[in-house]
Amino acid sequence: MMKKELRIFDDPKHVKRFLLVFYGCLLALLCIDPFIHKHGEFPWEDAPEFFAAYGFVSCVLLIFVARILRRLVKRDENYYDKRT
């Protein structure tokens, strides 16, 4: 017996709409930022859109470093089996 399948993301239109909503949220977050009363411990916390920039840069940096790391540490799946 096959239950019914969800196929909502099979349609590229839905994926596009999902991404649009996502970008909309990002824009809303950027727009709302100047109106928030801030009281950060560090001066840069109060800078406009600091966390957005930091989040984006962090993740790009993460992937950048991870790609370098992969070159250093990647091995075949049975690397240890072969040695023992």
Added chain:
Amino acid sequence: MNTIPLITGFPAALLFIGGAVLVPALKGKIKSAFLLGLPALAFFVLLCTPDGSYGSFPVLNHELTLVKIDALSRVFGFIFCIVTLLGMMFAAGIGDDLQYCSALAYGGGALGVTFAGDVFSLYIFWEIMAVASTFLILARKTDASQTAAVRYILVHIVGGLCLLAGIILYVDRTGATAFGFIGLDGVDSYLIFLGIAVNAAIPPLHPWLSDAYPEATVPGAVFLSAFTTKSAVYLMARMFPGTELLIWLGAVMTAIPIFYAVLENDIRRVLAYSLINQVGFMMCGIGIGTALAINGTVSHAFCHILYKALLFMAAGSVLHVTGKIRCTDLGGLYRTMPLTCLFCIVGAASISAFPLFSGFVSKSMIISAAAHHKLVIVWLMLQFASAGVFHHAGIKVPFFMFFGHDSGIRAQEPPRNMLWAMGITAFICMFLGIYPYPLYAVLPYPVDYIPYTGAHVVGQLQLLMFGALAFCLLILSGYYPAEMRAINLDTDWFYRTLSSRFYRASASALNRLNRSCEAILVQAFTAKLTRWAEDGTARLLIIAMQPVWKAMQVPETRQAQHSSRMVLLIRNSAVPVGISVAGAALLLSALYYLH
């Protein structure tokens, strides 16, 4: 609370470990009820027991205390009972007594460590935990799990021995078995610190975790994710709060594993790395050591146990129904497993500390404590790690399992008990995120902290959502490291390859030594000695007889006959003279004459 004097202060550890013994004798629904009832009972007992020490008894001039409850141990006791209950609900359908018994004994060990009032009972429960948890890995019954379990137990034996050595020196130095704040001061404290650090998976002592947990059974990983590291967090918070070294170790611990998590192919190994990263936040909080930081650490441990259990349940469910767990083999499962997918997303949102989910109300306390202390670099590292967590545990785990490319797998939802366990855990994660005050009420220090301020909510949302944007753009551009069937070397390389090299080197060196010893001692020397012992008397006699025969002019052939007869007689003990007796007789006569 004295209305229930019988159960007040009863050691939860004994309840669990005693219960584990009974499990194989029970059957069917009674067994399920027993497995769920036991943690519920332990929770109730803890609820009824006021702070204080219970069940002390003297052993060999030392006072042992099985139950010592205060605010700090109580929170950990609560969460260990809750996660055992949820884990048992999740495991109810598997019908494997080995896993039930070891999970109960393991939970009992963790509760024993949490409530131990002295260092000796602490050590005993610590080792029970190590042994019982190993069986949750062995029970998977694959080659990979057997070898991983052996490595796991070896690492924990080494850690346990460090702890034991530290404990012995500590008792010797202070003369007390009770413990509280120890602090890094003297060899004993460093050894204890090292022993706990192994269980807390502080880098570079962490790879046992990412090595062994993904090889455990489906429910086994749920229990493993809860007890070992968090009982170590408890002990660190008890013994080493405010140790500056922990701030830095913690900060490094949050950052390093996320790079590995991004590259890793096995979903449960991704979760294992993110577990290390989360414990890093806790270590950092313990290192800062202020009331806010300790509250943050304890509440984060509480929330973390729940959402990490939820994530391991979701990944375990996928493994259970599809038999696959690698990113490369999975994808598109939301079509037929929407509920599991939903629960996984709740777990992912909680670990990422999304507002309204449990991670948000706990992790933010630790980061705020770092900010209050003006720890600039640490604060930046923790924020970086927060964005990174969302990247791998928050997006990667659900994305590669339930969305991403269509793997063609159309597996159905897991059994109902698994769904219920995930559902309830997901509910608690959201409940604590929306209404954290019941949790705040049981924290060790009074809580004066408001998680939901405008700046904080918007800041955190920006951090996460723009991290997600980076993920989105990198995936679409193809720069994101592709999923691939590969492993990534970690510090376990040292003991996994060096140990086999050491084994081979010692094998060749020691076997050579063995062979030469055999050649010299066994083959040459001993053989000569036995021959001498056997025929020595006869030969001596023959030598002694030579002049006599010569004087009597006995022919050569007769001489040879006499000689061989003599050798034969003595060899067969027809003449009761052994070389040792002859030697003794000679020695005695020599002594007699010399006297």
